[in-house]
Amino acid sequence: MKILFFDTKTYDKESFNKQLEHYPEIEIEYLKADLAPRTAPLAKGYDAVCGFVSSDVGSETMDALREAGIKLILMRCAGYNNVDLEKAEEYGIKVMRVPGYSPEAVAEHAMALALTANRRIHKAYVKVRENDFSLSGLMGFNFYEKTAGIVGTGKIGAAMAKICRGFGMKVIAYDVHRNPELDFAEYVSLDELLSRSDLISLHCPLMDSTYHLINRDTIAKMKDGVILVNTSRGGLVKTADLIEGIRARKFFGVGLDVYEEETNNVFEDRSDEILEHSTTARLLSFPNVMITSHQGFFTQEALAAISGTTLDNAVAFQKGIQNGNEVSA
Template sequence: MRILFFGTKPYDEEFFTALLEDSRYGGLEFKFIEPNLTAETARLADGWDGVCAFVNMDLGTRTIELLHECGVKLILMRCAGYNNVDLAKAGEFGITVMHVPGYSPESVAEHAMALVLTANRHMHKAYIKCRENDFSLSGLMGVNLSGKTAGIVGTGRIGAAMARICRGFGMKVIGYDMYHNKELDFLEYVELDELLAKSDLISLHCPLTESNYHLINSETISKMKDGVILVNTSRGGLIKTADLIQGIRDGKFFAVGLDVYEEETGSVYEDMSDQILGHSTMARLLSFPNVMVTSHQGFFTREALRAISQTTLDNALAFAQGKSSGNEIHGQ
C-alpha cells in the first residue's frame, strides 16, 4: 500500500515515521511532500494507492476527479473534519474516505479554555506590556468565571471535555445538542435560544453542516447576554464573521477567542509574516483588544499527534487488508 502525504510539516514526518518501527505497518510505504492537496496538485498522486490530507486542503469535486484518474483508491484524512471532501463524488468513483474521529479531545478543549483565559484576562497584552517594562494594569481587567454559566454547543467528545473543564472552574454548565451525552450528569440540556440567553461563556464544539452554517449570526448574537465570552475551536463557518465583527464593535462581547475562522484556508499553517493579507476581516479581528486569535492549533499536542498518526495508519492497514476500521465516511 503506497500512500502520498500532502502538505506535511516536520512534526508530521516525526510522528508518522516513528510508527514505522512497528512491524504491523511494514506493508505500508509512504512519502511526504510539502504542497497541499488541491486540484492543481492532485496529479502528483499518479501511481499512488492512497493520499493523506489535512483539514485545510481542497478535496472538492475536481480534486476527487483527478485523484480517480490517477488511480487513487483511498483518501486518509489525518483529522476529524471532512467538510472539505466531496463525499458523493468519492463514492461515485469507489474511493474510500477515512478520518480520525477522536484523537485527544482534551487537547482541543484545553486550548478552548486557554483562549477563554487569555482573551478574558488579556494575557497576551500583559505579556507585551511587561516585556516593555510597563507594569501598569490599565486595559487588563477581566471577569471571574467561577459562579458563571458556560454554554456548550455540541457535547460530543471535545464538548464533553470542555464541559468538565468549565465545571472544574466552578461554573454552571448547560448544553445544546440533538443527542444528549448521558455521561454529563452535571450538565443541563436546553434549547439553543435558552443557551444563548443564559450563558456568560459560549463555546462551540460541533461539526460544520449545511444546517448550522453561520450558526452565530446577527440574529443569534442579539439573543446573547451583553458581555458574553465567545470561543470557537470547531469550524470557522459556524460564525458569520461580518456579523461577529459588528457585534464586537457594538460592545456585545467581553471577549472572543478564535482558533478557526472563515478565511483560514490557504493561510493556516503557513508563515505569511512578510506578506500583506489580501482580505480585510482578519485584519479587523486582530485590531480588537478583546479578541484572541490562534492558527487552528487546538489539536497540536504531542499526545494528539501520536494518536492521529496511529489511527491514520491503522485506517490504511485496515483498507489494505480489506477490513473496516469503523472510521470510513460515507456520503449522503
C-alpha cells in the same frame, strides 16, 4: 501500500515516521504541497493519499484522484467538510478519518483562549515586555459560579464541559443528541443557551444546518459581555456579523482558533506579506480578541494518536475491514 502525504510539516514527518516502524507494509512519500486539483495528479502510482483540514478534496480533486487510480483518501483529522463525499462514493474511493485523537487537547486550548480573552493575557504580555506594569485595560471577571454554554457535546465538547465544571461553572449544553457522560450538564434549547451563558464554546461539526450558526440574530440573543470561543470550524461563525457584534460591545472577549478566512493561512508563515482586505487583521485590531492558527489539536499526544489511527485506517482498508472510521455521503 504506498501513500502520498500532502501538506507535510516537520512535525508530521517525525510523528508518522516514528509510527511507521510498526507498519512495515506501508510506505509514505511526503510532499510539502497541499492536496488540490493541480497537485492531485501527482498521486498516480500510489494506492492512497493523505490530506488534512486545509486540503481541497472537492469535485475537481476527486476527478483527478480517480484518474490517478486512487482508492483511499486518508484524512488525518476529524473534520471532512472539505471532502466531496458524493463523488468519492460514485468513484468507489473510500474516505477515512481520525474521529478522536485527543479531545482534551482541543478542549484545553478552548479554555486557554477563553481565559486569555477574559484576563487579557495577550495584552498583559505585550505591556510587560514594554516595561508597562499598569493594570489598565486588563480587568476580567471570575469564571467561578458563572454559566458555560457548550454547543455540541461530542468528545471535545464533553471534555470542555468537564473543564468548565472544574472551574466551578454551571454547565448548560445544546446538542441534538445528549451525552450520557454529562449528567451534571443541563440540556437546553439553543436560544436559552445563548441568553443564559457567560461563556459560549462551539464544538459542533460544520454542516448545512450549522453553517453561520453564530450570526447577527443569534448574537442579539446573547448576554451583553459574553465570551465566545470557537475551536471547531470557522464557518460556524459569520465573521462580518461577529465584527459588528464586537464593535457594538456585545462581547467581553472572543477567542478563535478557527475563522472563515483561515484556509490560506493555516500553518503557513505569512509574516513577510501584506494581507490586503484581511478579515484576520480586522479581528486582531480589537483588544478583546485572541486568535490562534488552528493549533487546538497540537500536542504530542494528539499527533501520536493522529498518526497511529491514520495508519491503522490504511491497514484496515488493505485488509477489507470496517473499523468505524469510514465516512460516506
